[in-house]
Amino acid sequence: MENLALWYRRFGEPDSVLQPETAPLGELAPGHLRVQMLFSPVNASDLIPITGAYRHRTPLPAVAGYEGVGIVTQAPAPFTGLVGKRVLPLRGQGTWQRYVDCPAEYAIPVPDNIDSRLAARAYINPLAAQMMLAHYPPQGKRVLLTAAGSDCAILLGQWARQRGAQAVYGIHRSPVHAERLDAMGIIPVAQQDTTRIGAIAACTDVVYDATGGALAEAILNVMPEQGMFVCYGLLSGQTFRQQRPMPRVAWFHIRNYLDALSVEAWHAEFERIWPQLRGSQYSHATVYPLTEWQRALSAYREGGRTGKPILSMMA
CATH class of the missing domain: 3.40.50.720 (NAD(P)-binding Rossmann-like Domain)
Structure with missing residues (x-):
């Protein structure tokens, strides 16, 4: 099985340095989930590291993207109940790719009453x-x-x-x-x-x-x-x-606050976020296929934009 990911191997303007690359999926590391991504948004926090603004803590090469939502396809024994369920695969690999491996204990299950395009933006x-x-x-x-x-x-x-x-x-x-x-x-x-x-x-x-x-x-x-x-x-x-x-x-x-959070405190933050997010007004999502990532970046930069560009990873 192959994965498509947006990599950057040098710093610079995202349109210039991001490159789609296809490669076979490797072995799943112990204690990790494998997640088939559905959606991932375009945020300033995704683009700024690509420019090299945080190069002292951004090792290269890297896959872009910090948040998104997907469906668990593989899980270690204590987490097999998550297979087939939606999660936020956070604090692992970059999310602008079709498959993401993430630490199982930090994956956030998504409630059934949360739309996937909203769940994709529930972190940053x-x-x-x-x-x-x-x-x-x-x-x-x-x-x-x-x-x-x-x-x-x-x-x-x-x-x-x-x-x-x-x-x-x-x-x-x-x-x-x-x-x-x-x-x-x-x-x-x-x-x-x-x-x-x-x-x-x-x-x-x-x-x-x-x-x-x-x-x-x-x-x-x-x-x-x-x-x-x-x-x-x-x-x-x-x-x-x-x-x-x-x-x-x-x-x-x-x-600066994430490392101080225990696994339990990390999950508790999202238990508070879900009902607040569901009851709030938020920018509507404009979906672009992963293969049209340059259009999504261009839409993000539009002045007066009221929608959020989101990459559809399976399209």
Whole structure:
């Protein structure tokens, strides 16, 4: 049996360095599951490592992709009950391939009432949002989101409201996001409206920032000193300087928390995620066959995009 995978053997722009490669499946390692993939999304966290931004912790060659959903085809003795069931094959191989081998104890079973295209996106953004809200609680606070049209931000906004945030504002670049954010209870703020952003930031208690750069600096310059600024991404490609000793700035990287989770705690995080995700608004999925991965990457980069490109691994 052969596998088709998107490999990169050098760092660079994903369109240039990703290459589809076919090879026979090897022996399944002890303690691992073999999963026939169904869907895997395209996220910033998938693309950034390919560029070499994290080369110190990205050994080459590598298969791209960090999350997805598939059906278990082989399992070791303690996990044979998972054969034929859907799982998230996490913390193992790259997921942009038709078959993924993963540590059996870290595979996350998918509830029957969760659609596969939603399950494929249940890791990176939902877990990051859940952990940020646990470590930097929004209850009773005024919350400001940057890159508010992104998948992580829309979950942060909805779940912050559920956790008792006083108000949630979302800064967006494209007007197509305004109506969608408003329907989620997130007050839309155009990124071009610098005066309004400044007035809101001056009264904000917690910022969840995914952009960095000039926008982050502008917000930090006017935030109350007792506020909390949580940076979890640099989508602008630019870092930022804090020109005042306060407010406090925290850098959130999900990888820093994973090693501290026991297997039981890891599974418990998803037990909390499933009902929240099922009851939340999320970006709709636009499906592309694995063989059309370049189209999926192009769609991901479209300005004002409201859908999530997802690779169908069996098409």
